[in-house]
Amino acid sequence: MKRNHKGQNGIWIGRIGIMIFGAAVAAVADVDVAVHVGNVAVDVGDVAVDVAVHVGDVAVDVAVHVGDVAVDVAVHVGDVAVDVAVHVGDVAVDVAVHVGDVAVDVAVHVGDVAVDVA
Numbered sequence: 516m517k518r519n520h521k522g523q524n525g526i527w528i529g530r531i532g533i534m535i536f537g538a539a540v541a542a543v544a545d546v547d548v549a550v551h552v553g554n555v556a557v558d559v560g561d562v563a564v565d566v567a568v569h570v571g572d573v574a575v576d577v578a579v580h581v582g583d584v585a586v587d588v589a590v591h592v593g594d595v596a597v598d599v600a601v602h603v604g605d606v607a608v609d610v611a612v613h614v615g616d617v618a619v620d621v622a623v624h625v626g627d628v629a630v631d632v633a
Contacts (some may be wrong), residue, residue, distance in 0.1 A: 558584065569596060582607065591618060604629065 541614050561583045567576050569591045575600045578587050585602045589611045600622045607629045611620045621627075 567591075567598070571596065578602075579606070589613075589620070593618060600624075602629065 520558075525549075540592050557571045563580045563585045565576070565578050565587045566587045567574070567587070570592045571591060573594065574591055574596045576587075576589060578585075578600045580600075582602055582604045584605065585600075585607045587600050587609045589596075589609075591611075591613045592617045593613060595616065596613055596618045598611060598620045600607075600620075602622075602624045604624055604626045606621055606627065607624045609620075609622050609630075610632045611618075613620075
């Protein structure tokens, strides 16, 4: 895999994103663990857990939860990874593991129980 240094600018974006992310966590008292470049998480509900581990150049995670329980787990090893998850309901579980160059996951759940494994 050809590597470059274009991701260096993204590190600053990631740091800003983590600060925004941290503010969101403090606001809703949820548990979010993110190690990557770029992150936006908005959780409205009782329990929301987002775990994202990215090793690569660019990674963007957008999660919006409205409901009681939501769990998102994403592990990416590669160059570009984009995860978008929108949950409206009681229980939602998304698990995504990518090893490669480009990965795009879009999950939209409206209902009581939803489980996605990709």
